Amino acid sequence: MRLSRLILPFLMLVYSVQAYSQQSKIDSAASIPFFYGFYGYQWPGADMAERFGSNSVIGPGFMWKTSSNWLFGAEYNFMFGNNVKNGLEILDGMINSAGNIISGDGTPAVAAMFERANSAGVKFGKLIPVSKKDKNSGIFFTLGVGYLTHKIRIEVENQSTPQLKGDYKRGYDRLSGGFMLNQSVGFIYFGKSRLLNFIFSVEAMEGWTHAYRDYYFDTMAPPPEGAQFDFLVGPKIAWAIPLRQRGVKEFYYY
Numbered sequence: 391m392r393l394s395r396l397i398l399p400f401l402m403l404v405y406s407v408q409a410y411s412q413q414s415k416i417d418s419a420a421s422i423p424f425f426y427g428f429y430g431y432q433w434p435g436a437d438m439a440e441r442f443g444s445n446s447v448i449g450p451g452f453m454w455k456t457s458s459n460w461l462f463g464a465e466y467n468f469m470f471g472n473n474v475k476n477g478l479e480i481l482d483g484m485i486n487s488a489g490n491i492i493s494g495d496g497t498p499a500v501a502a503m504f505e506r507a508n509s510a511g512v513k514f515g516k517l518i519p520v521s522k523k524d525k526n527s528g529i530f531f532t533l534g535v536g537y538l539t540h541k542i543r544i545e546v547e548n549q550s551t552p553q554l555k556g557d558y559k560r561g562y563d564r565l566s567g568g569f570m571l572n573q574s575v576g577f578i579y580f581g582k583s584r585l586l587n588f589i590f591s592v593e594a595m596e597g598w599t600h601a602y603r604d605y606y607f608d609t610m611a612p613p614p615e616g617a618q619f620d621f622l623v624g625p626k627i628a629w630a631i632p633l634r635q636r637g638v639k640e641f642y643y644y
Contacts, residue, residue, distance in 0.1 A: 511536015
């Protein structure tokens with residue numbers, strides 16, 4: 391009887407220590423490498439706002455969240471839109487008195503202009519947990535550097551207009567590129583399932599771009615000298631796929 395009274399408290403102590411150890415493992419931060427895909431919407435500012443309107447952005451990325459909640463990653467952005475503000479001015483020299491562009495066979499041609507942009511870069515940042523029960527999810531911020539390019543995509547029905555084909559089209563597309571900075575702030579959530587991991591953020595980009603073309607056919611002159619300042623800002627939502635699970639399960643003891 392006395393032995394059973396000694397064994398029972400000992401077993402309860404071991405049980406409690408085991409439960410505390412497992413719960414501490416749940417609460418601790420883990421190293422999580424993950425891929426993600428995202429969609430976002432952006433509004434332009436500065437010089438870019440004079441050329442384009444708002445646009446969508448999609449792309450993939452890779453990030454590594456360390457066990458100390460530092461973030462390191464790389465990302466590619468493909469930006470697209472259909473609001474080219476100075477499109478009529480660029481094609482003005484090809485438009486006749488009836489408001490049409492004449493194709494090679496003498497019939498009116500249908501031309502459309504779109505925004506196309508790309509950026510790629512690396513970023514680093516920090517995650518700040520907001521719950522003691524989940525050290526792997528929380529508010530984050532990142533800083534990054536990269537390269538930004540953008541141009542006007544000109545599409546002509548049946549490619550029927552000689553002055554907007556091949557090298558001639560390049561004289562109107564305003565292709566530009568240059569160094570870029572970006573900043574983002576948002577929230578990362580890592581669930582217990584590989585399928586329930588999300589990122590919500592707001593990101594800003596600043597680019598210092600130069601014209602790639604030596605000559606603009608519509609102005610019959612070289613592009614303006616110096617860099618233009620391009621700015622983009624908007625929200626993003628991403629779905630993340632960890633390369634490995636967090637490796638912990640939640641236990642309940644009564």
